[in-house]
Amino acid sequence: MSTLLDLTPRAVESDRLATLPVAVIGAGPIGLAMAAHLIERGIDVTVFEAGDTAAAAIRRWGHTRLFSPRRYLIDSASRRFLESTDWTPPSERRTPTGHELIDDYVAPLAAHPDVAPHIxxxxxxxxxxxxxxxxxxxxxxxxxxxxxxxxxxDGHVGDVSARAVVDASGTYSTPNPLGSAGLSPLGADAVAGKILHALPDVLGAEKSEFAGRHTVVVGAGHSAANTLIALGTLAREAPGTRVTWLIRNPSAIRVSSSPDDELPNRAALGSRVDRLVASGVVTQIDSFEITRLEPTGDGIRLIGAKDGEIQTLDADRVVNATGFRPDLDMLRAVRLSLDDIVEAPAKLAPLIDPNLHSCGTVSPHGFQELSHPDPGFFIVGMKSYGRAPTFLLATGYEQVRSIAAWLDGDMGAAVNVELSLPATGVCSTDIGGSGCC
Incomplete structure (x- = not known):
């Protein structure tokens, strides 16, 4: 029997299953797009969001400007819902901040009268x-x-049933640890209050954490670059502000200023960081592998190996910009098929390997590549990429469109996956919970 026949909805639905809603985990752009496609097809859906508003994770890094123009950021079914109201489409060529993406697109979609009752x-x-x-x-x-x-x-715990589950919960709440071995460095618990999450609001709400202090940014990707640029601006405004960029690898291979990148905002990050390092505003330290952390008064001491020798680095604050990983604890009772390395769905992993693919070279993929041994369960969005930092919102929108078609029994639309992405001269990126959008 072919794979397609194994996965047809008729093979997995009982009479009771057909009466239950599809459960979507997460009300970010991808989760809401999943809901929009299902509602458009007349399929009942419930979206469960841990936060008090839609896109709660994006709000945490909403001060950061995204890479892509809006034409890559708005899902097709979601657009159709919004265009049925008095919604005014924002300029499609402008690259918004996370807050602007929410205000101009996500919040109106979540408030739409056909969508809001499902959240x-x-x-x-x-x-x-x-x-x-x-x-x-x-x-x-x-x-x-x-x-x-x-x-x-309110603390109440309860159970609900669903015919299918689509996990769009993202990865921003589960960062990689600071240790190069993939574990938290020894002593991390004693200094937890001095370690900040990726993409802090350096020039806004969290400015007091950094002004006049020495901050070490750990990470080799674009979330690190964004934070370094903000700290460089602060260093010119606030006397005594010092910035160190600590890279665990020999170089920051993910921060590129390639002229081949069709997303100019992304390419510009590398150039701006290069200038900060060349001017001495940012001190760059390569090949520093953190093994232990210790408190030092109101600060933190990083102890690690560099060039075969044990070295130390003292700081007031550390920003962990080492990337993200999926939370799989909530899925321990589900039968999953995950790649051993990047923890993405096994059929998807070869298509998104960050050693081979950039955001713009990932092939279109849908329900077949995202399926698991438990029929009707899918991981989508940034979480579907596991530890690979090459996700674009446009990719996630095509994922959920295909899954919605499969759930509706529309196999023609489910298997016909198409995607047009901007080319890139970089190997990979890792900006926050919404991927390199």
Whole structure:
């Protein structure tokens, strides 16, 4: 039997399954696009969002400007919903900040009268399973509804059932650790308050954390570059502000100023960081592998190996810009097929390997590449890329369009995946929870 026949909805639906909604985890741009495509097809859907508003993760780094013009940032079904209202489309050529993306697109979509009733805010999905079945039970599994355990903002915990589950929860809340071995350095717990998440609001709400202090930014990608540029601006305004860029590899291979990049805002980051380093505003340290952290008064000491010798580096604050990884704990009761290296769906992983592909060279992919051994379960968006930092919003929109078609039994639309992405001269990027959008 062919793979397509194995995956047809008729093979996995019982009468009861057909009466249940599709559960979508996360009300960011990808989760809302999933909902829009399902609603447009007349399929019941419930979106569970842990935050109190849509795109809660993007709001945390909303001061940061995205790479892509808006023409790559708006989903097709979502646009159709918005165009049925008095929504005024923003300029498609301008690259917005995260806050502008929310204000101009995500918030109006979440508030749309056909979409808003399907969203449950303040509701965190803490686990996904099958009703009455752990991952070891097989008989009748494909006809058994999914079970989602929910934790509500008031502390109440309850379970709901669903015919299918689409995990669009992103990765911004689960950063990679500072240690080069993939583990938190020894002593990390003692200095946790001195380590800040990627893309802090250096020039805004969190300015007092950095002004007049020495900050070490750890990471070799574009989220590190954004923070370094902001700190460079602050260093010119606030006396005593010092900036060190610590790279665990021999060089920052992900921050490129390639003229071949069709997203000029992305290419410009590398050039601006290069100028900051050349002028001495930013001190760059390569090949420093952090092994231990210690408190030093109100600061933090980084201890590690560089060029075969143990060295130390003292700072007031450390920004962890080492990238992100998917939260898989909530999925331990689901049968998953994940790549051993990047933790992306096994069929998708070869298409997004950051050693081979940039954001602009990823092939179109849909429900087939995103499927798992538990039929009806999908991971989409940034989380579908696992640890690979090459995600674009436009890619996620095509993912959910294909999955919605599959759930509707429209196999022609499900398998016909198409995508036009900007070319890039860089190997990979890693800007926050929405990927390199």
């Amino acid at each position: 449950r805010y303040g509701t965190r999905v803490v686990a996904v399973s099958r009703e009455g079945m752990d991952r070891t039970r097989t008989t009748g599994r494909e006809k058994t509804p999914f079970l989602l355990r929910l934790q509500h903002r």
